[in-house]
Amino acid sequence: MALLAAALALIACNGSGTGPPVPATPGPTVLVAGDPVPAAQMTDALANLCTARDEAPDSPGAAQARFFSRSHTTLHLVARALEDVDRPLAARLLEAKQKVEADFSNGASGGQVADDLRPLVTVTADSLDRLAVPLPPCAK
Amino acid sequence: MSLMESYRRSSRRPVAAFALAVLVLLGACSSDQGSSGTTATTSPEGDLIVDVASYDVAVGPPARILVGVQSGDQQVLAFGTVAVRFTFLGTKDAPLEAPAAGPPVTATYLPIPGTPDSPVGVIAPQMVSGAQARGVYGASVGFDKPGFWQAAVTVPLDGKERRGTGAFEVLDRHVIPAVGSPAPRSQNLTMDSPPDVPRGGIDSRAGSDGSQPIPDPELHQTTVAAALDAGRPVVAVIATPVYCTSRFCGPVTDMVQELSHVYGDRATFIHIEVWRDFQNSVVNKAAAEWIFPDPAGGLNEPWVFVIGGDGVITARFDNVATRAELEPLLQALPVLP
Numbered sequence: 001m002a003l004l005a006a007a008l009a010l011i012a013c014n015g016s017g018t019g020p021p022v023p024a025t026p027g028p029t030v031l032v033a034g035d036p037v038p039a040a041q042m043t044d045a046l047a048n049l050c051t052a053r054d055e056a057p058d059s060p061g062a063a064q065a066r067f068f069s070r071s072h073t074t075l076h077l078v079a080r081a082l083e084d085v086d087r088p089l090a091a092r093l094l095e096a097k098q099k100v101e102a103d104f105s106n107g108a109s110g111g112q113v114a115d116d117l118r119p120l121v122t123v124t125a126d127s128l129d130r131l132a133v134p135l136p137p138c139a140k
Numbered sequence: 141m142s143l144m145e146s147y148r149r150s151s152r153r154p155v156a157a158f159a160l161a162v163l164v165l166l167g168a169c170s171s172d173q174g175s176s177g178t179t180a181t182t183s184p185e186g187d188l189i190v191d192v193a194s195y196d197v198a199v200g201p202p203a204r205i206l207v208g209v210q211s212g213d214q215q216v217l218a219f220g221t222v223a224v225r226f227t228f229l230g231t232k233d234a235p236l237e238a239p240a241a242g243p244p245v246t247a248t249y250l251p252i253p254g255t256p257d258s259p260v261g262v263i264a265p266q267m268v269s270g271a272q273a274r275g276v277y278g279a280s281v282g283f284d285k286p287g288f289w290q291a292a293v294t295v296p297l298d299g300k301e302r303r304g305t306g307a308f309e310v311l312d313r314h315v316i317p318a319v320g321s322p323a324p325r326s327q328n329l330t331m332d333s334p335p336d337v338p339r340g341g342i343d344s345r346a347g348s349d350g351s352q353p354i355p356d357p358e359l360h361q362t363t364v365a366a367a368l369d370a371g372r373p374v375v376a377v378i379a380t381p382v383y384c385t386s387r388f389c390g391p392v393t394d395m396v397q398e399l400s401h402v403y404g405d406r407a408t409f410i411h412i413e414v415w416r417d418f419q420n421s422v423v424n425k426a427a428a429e430w431i432f433p434d435p436a437g438g439l440n441e442p443w444v445f446v447i448g449g450d451g452v453i454t455a456r457f458d459n460v461a462t463r464a465e466l467e468p469l470l471q472a473l474p475v476l477p
Contacts, residue, residue, distance in 0.1 A: 041214070069269035070214065073387050080385040091348065091383065091419045098345070098382045105254070105391065 030131050032081045037074075039133045045074035046124050050138035053117035060110040063117070067100065078127050086130050093127050096120040187212060188304025190293050193276045193388050195440040195458040196318075198311040202282040203319075206460055207247060207291050208388060209277065209304060211267055218273035219258040220265040221246050222295045229307065231287040241292065247277035250462050252390035257464075265295050276388060276460050286312040315437055317430060319456060323374070323447040325365040328412045328426035331357050341416040341424060344382035348419065356397045358404075359411035364426070364447070367408035371449045373473055375399070375407050375466070378430050379442030380414040388460050392442050395463055399470060406473040407446075414441050446470075 029036035048070035056063035075097050082090035099116045102108075108116075125139040193206035207224060209217035223244040230236035249265070251257045255274045283289065292305045317323060329342045331354070339350030346354050354360065359377070367374045377396040393411050400409035412430065416422045423432055423439065432439045446455040446469050455469055 065269070065271035067271075068274075069271035073214065073270055073274075076385050076387045076389060083385065087421065088419050090385075094383050094385070094418075095348070105394075 028133075030077075030081050030133060032077045037077050037081070039131075041074055042078055042128055042131070042133045043136050045071040045078070046121070046128060046139055047136035049117065049121050049124055050136065053114055053121055056114035056117055057110045060104075060108070060113045063110070063113055064104045067104070067117075072097075072101075075124065078124065078131070081131055082127055089123070089127055089130055092123045093120075096123045186292075186303030186305060188217070188293060188295075188302050190291055190304040190306030191387070192291055192306050192308035193386075193459045194308070195443075196311070196314055196316040197283065197308060198314045198318075199283050199286050200314070200318075202280040204278050204457070205281045205291075206250070206276040206278050206388075206458070207293060207306065208275075209293055209295070214270070215267040216270055216274055217265050217277075217295065218251075218268050218275055219249050219262050221248050222265055222277050222293050223247075224277070224279060225292045225294075226281060226283070227290045227292065228285050229288040229290055235288075239290070244294075245279045245281055247279035247293075249275055250278045250460055250465070251275040252388055252460055253395040253462065254391040265297070267297060274388070274390070278460075283310045286310050315434055316443070316458075317433075317445070317453055317456070319453050321453055323364065323368065323376075323445065323451050323453050324426075324429040325368060325451070326412065326426035326429050327363050327365055328410060329360070329424060330362060331360045338416065341413060343411065343413050344380050344415060344418065348417075356393060356411055358400055359393070359397055359409050362408060362410065364410055364412075367410070368447065368449070368451045372476060373407040373449045374445075374447040375403075375409045375470070376412060376430070376445045376447065377410070377442065377461075378412045378414060378427050378445070380418070383415055383418045384442065386440070386442075386459055389442075390460070392444065392461055395461070396444065396466075399463065399466060403470040403473070405475050406470055407476075414439070 028039040030039055030042065048066050052063040052066045052071070055066070075093065079090045079093050082093065096116070096119050100113065100120050103113045103116050121139060125135055128135055189210045189212065191208045191210075193208045194204070197205060209222065224247045225241040225244050227239045227241040228236065229239050249258060252274045256272070287310060288307055289310050290305050290307050292303065294301055294303045296302075329337055331342070333342065339346035339354060340348050342360055343354045343356060346352050364374055364376060375396060377393050379393050381391070381393050396409055396411065412426050413424055414427045414431070416424045430445070431441055431443050440459070442459065442461070444457040444461040444466065445453055446466070448454050457465060
């Protein structure tokens with residue numbers, strides 16, 4: 001496929017070659033099913049999990065909003081990336097995530113949400129470590 | 141071992157690599173040939189990330205295709221409608237140098253189950269956080285050629301036209317059972333399965349050690365085969381509530397469970413858990429019959445199938461299924477004696 005890309009580029013560059021630049025993803029990336037995902041996005045997702053954990057006891061609603069807006073989708077990507085290299089860890093991550101989602105779905109108390117976010121933070125940190133993604137300060 | 145199937149998840153690498161190749165082709169050197177209808181040449185400009193969320197897209201009559209749209213800062217596009225143009229890019233062996241975009245089609249917002257639909261009065265798409273809304277845009281589109289295609293989304297946001305593209309593959313025929321084809325007469329696991337069957341294989345929410353209760357026992361009362369033998373229509377959701385890795389995962393099984401409480405007198409509702417043992421990559425045989433028929437192929441979920449009492453599939457929904465799509469189909473079924 002790389003040869004194909006090179007061939008295509010050569011074919012295309014036979015012409016005027018004044019098109020827009022190829023979009024680039026800044027910084028290191030992790031391949032998720034062949035698609036590059038910025039490592040910084042994964043680091044940010046974990047940092048927000050830490051914050052959600054800390055704010056959950058007093059403000060479970062804020063923790064829920066933060067979880068779904070800043071972490072949830074990226075956790076799926078982390079799990080998908082892990083599937084290829086460490087399925088037991090992917091399983092632990094998805095199981096911990098599902099508990100937190102169930103808490104939010106069931107209107108669990110802030111304390112319960114925090115209790116379930118703690119192991120999710122831990123397993124997410126393990127997961128990023130496994131993928132060689134930098135950890136945020138809160139998880140080191 | 142007779143109930144087990146080995147598993148190998150699909151890889152999107154061919155699509156990603158092909159898309160990269162096309163981006164190189166188009167981005168490095170091509171120029172836009174203007175907006176003269178269907179002759180416009182696609183280009184990779186645009187800051188939106190477009191992810192074709194459909195599985196098993198194949199040549200044939202119009203069928204639902206899904207696209208998810210997000211921005212680089214993890215905001216997602218939600219509500220209203222967007223315009224999507226589909227472009228045939230060629231095949232792996234014969235990529236097109238100047239692909240021609242098709243006419244725009246209108247795709248309508250479909251909220252992931254458990255997330256808000258468009259607020260009343262909101263008709264225009266908006267960039268929102270994942271906490272506010274999550275969903276995809278669906279349109280009915282027919283593809284006439286197998287190979288690699290591109291979906292280009294344009295949407296007005298904050299007074300500017302925003303754009304993004306995503307590549308996907310169209311197969312020459314469906315791999316997953318399609319509308320009009322006979323349903324696999326699966327002997328899926330049920331609450332009455334022998335004790336040696338792991339409870340987590342019936343529903344992953346029971347836990348890998350089976351320590352949690354199965355939360356939807358009413359969806360595990362019978363088999364697809366038995367329901368069809370009795371002439372009952374079937375709604376089958378093939379999903380793994382815990383181990384879903386689609387970025388569009390949502391509580392689709394919960395939504396089907398809710399529907400079963402309303403329409404249980406018109407159809408039999410069944411949840412088939414995907415994984416018998418996720419950690420060891422063992423797929424339930426019944427799930428494999430539906431969504432993993434080719435061990436050399438890929439496995440994507442969730443899926444929802446609607447099957448007539450005659451055993452023929454009447455509708456199928458990949459990745460995202462909404463109550464608004466399913467409910468009219470169920471309301472059209474007669475109440476069973």
